[in-house]
Amino acid sequence: MVPAAGPGGADPGDGELELTGRITTASNATFLGSIDGVAVVYKPIAGEHPLWDFPGGNLASRERAAYLVSESFGWDIVPRTWLRDGPMGRGMVQLWQEVDPEQDAVDLVPSNAVPARGWRHILDGRDEHNRQVTLIHEDSAALRRMAVFDIVVNNADRKGAHILAMTGGHRHGVDHGLTFHADHKLRTVLWGWLGDELTAEERDGIARVASHLAGELGDTLAGLLSAPEIAALAARCDRLQADGRFPAPHGEMPAVPWPLF
DSSP states (O other), rough: OOOOTTTOOOOOOOOOOOEEOOOOTSSOOOEEEEEETTTEEEEEEEGGOOOOTTTOOOHHEEEEEEEEHHHHTTOOOOEEEEEETTTTSSSEEEEEOOOOTTTSSSEEEGGGGGSSSSSEEEEEEEOOOOOEEEEEEOOOHHHHHHHHHHHHHHHHHHOOOEEOTTSSOEEEHHHHHHHOOOOOOOOSSSSSTOOOBHHHHHHHHHHHHHHHHHHHEEEEEHHTHHHHHHHHHHHHHHHHHHHBBBBOSSSSSSSOSSOOO
């Protein structure tokens, strides 16, 4: 297993990165690979495509920054992620995760078949056959923590497919290139706790991030994000702590990403 690396520490994964396949559904160049027999995902910086709201790119650095903030929360949301050279140049490398094929943390179901318990309603719509459908996600502590993480990192692209349902109930989040914008960009399918009070555990996690930003985490992020982006990150922590509740969508941006999955 690739060893751990704390904020500011030496990055793991010095072995040769061998490519084994490509994920063709990704909008940026994304490859499957292996380092000393450990499966990884590799996203070279050379394969990034600038977006209108992220024109400067820097997606690999944002993925690394998201991992560091995840580690600061202490909730193991983002799989181990680091920056290194590879066959197509420097890029982001992340440990591959084997999901449980029997689980779905987010689902689109017929509106007359929404489960009575254990799920949160997000929105209603119609499918390609004009049938009424409902977007739902599970009502779990693991997914709540991910929703809190997304608010803090200002995740602009939390699709259903970016949530990995693991055996045993753990949930990993992946694809964090569109994060940390200084402006409000939250686009997510995890709106099910809108207005609910934060738990003591969630407040403690936010407080840890805010505290670490004043020290080593903040110093490390300075090499990955701009000063305004780090300031906005700290402000989101403070605002979320002060409000004490899951926020509602606001602004002119769409509240959910597209496509939803």
